[in-house]
Amino acid sequence: MKKSAWLPAVIAPVVVAGAIAAPALANAASTPLAGANPTAADVIASVAKSSGAQYSGKLAQTSDLGLPELPTGSGGSSLEGNASDALSLLTASHTARVYVDGATKQRVQVTEQLAEQDLIRNGSDVWTWDSKERQATHVTLPADTAKSMQDGTTTPADIAKQAIDAIRPSTTVSKPTTTKVAGQSAWQITLTPKSSGTLVGSVQLAVDKQTGLPLRAAIEAKGQSDPAFQVRFTSLSYGAPASRLFDFTPPSGAKVTTKDLSDAADHAGAGKGDRSTSHDGAPTLTGKGWSTIAELPAGTADQSGLGDDASTLLNQLTKAVDGGRAIQTSLVSVYLTDDGRVLAGAVPVSSLVAAAK
Template structure:
């Protein structure tokens, strides 16, 4: 069994720089309403069985092993579940996704991938190099598949019998490149691990925490923990394949205890070359096919353009978030356009029933900043002040209030 070896004594900072570079392409949207959903994605592998006896390895060496992992051919099954303490997003995700609505498509990947932000899911994945990938989300009697093959990206929702199709731009000159599969909610333990390691700095402890077996393969366990108090994140554990360096399982435990908020892992994995048929797709007979260009054209209609202009006008003067603190305790301060916050409880500006509904969702708090309401999940919390500022981060209620007081 590998020793509990601290990364800070083995060049932790140097190793994570390499990972940061490789993780740059995994950018997750950060928005007040969707931050919790967008930064999380996957859960229990149900595959741990025994602690294999492996050669000792330092945390620095294990981080470098992840960074050097270049497995481009694999297939397998990933068990996915997310418990943020909020209602399941389910089909509502598509309502907020680009292209959603009467002119949209239920097969749009943005709509379907957001569903991974809540509930439990089983995924089948396959990859053969940078130009061929397939991800399927298995439902009860239905399946959604996203297939990337060369210049084509296909999305197919068997429940609605709808197809989404996108292609790379032609004639765009050298370096135009191929169409990449849409990014957003992380869909594999590797993506989640690279995001976590990219954020590691001197506020983070990174150690080797023994060994495990995941999907029948020997693995080392990398333990990532905040050194600071006040974070809602207790720890992140990454099970790393001892042979290939590929993250096989990712577990995020909240500091408040209880079941994992994120626990993603392979239940089966095979590093053989997948069959070519895995990446071929032909729209089924009778399926409604929506081209990505059609969705873009619909978004450019006059009504949508008018709405966009109004939205831009409302956002005039918005300077973006101000980051308070650092590391695991970083809090984003966002000033709402026009300074519009929630009506004060005794202002009379809100009906009593509406006020009771908001009170049930959040906690009223006060401090040097004034007063406001904290809306909480198991991982990300947000404070909306009565004067129209928002403070959001993976921190406790007390840490949010402290950040608001500091900003004041």
């Protein structure tokens, strides 16, 4: 693994989730929307019934975090590998094709110029494929798993779940209004943090009136009228996709890595309290709700092994602060301490520095 691999592992999930970490909404029943004037709770509960949906569609993702475009030279990007991929996620627009046949069959195709990345799940088998690197990874999931795939490619449902988990006394939820997304009639609700300590201004969710499928999710930063991060369907067709789309065989000569998680123990979420410590290298979480801070341990961001290009970019994007270097975008901040810890959250840099002491 490249020394720069910590970058997407820390920044991308925090941006996508908006650093929202809170108890799940209790007793959200899977019931149809009631009448022509549902409550916000009705709209949120309807998302649960979309888990078995069958559809094909095209997603568009846009980001406006105040970051500069990636520097390029005569040969293209001056970065390599995961660091370049993570920064591209944060500074450029992307589109993806999505095919879903219920909770256990999904395929996501991200097509770039002369390259394609695929994520395919068929039951307990998950494949990832990078045509540019000619690398495939095969993961065998526990037989009873019901978890969605997560690899940095995000759908509206992913962000919707994070936002739903954040509904608690710290959040104001608007009454549903009517909108249309990808030709589908939808209910839109807005979640607004009450906390003054977060960079998140609001989260907007548009949910299909008939199926409960989240069609659009947007995170707005405080003081901005346009979304800092948005993912939405631009086209959508209901019905079962062709079964062949969920089969994958790596091409001849491809490098294949296998990971068997079929016997992996189910690590439950952390207990009550303001601080939770995860296992297997996962972040330690401090704080609550919209102001949650994720921390990775010392040595995670070992800058001593970075190449010249990566070090130059790091210095361009970050500024020196007490005890390390940091970057604050419109929506998320990341703090790299001198001892190699990484702290991130949808909070100002000053909050990360204080939490690190």
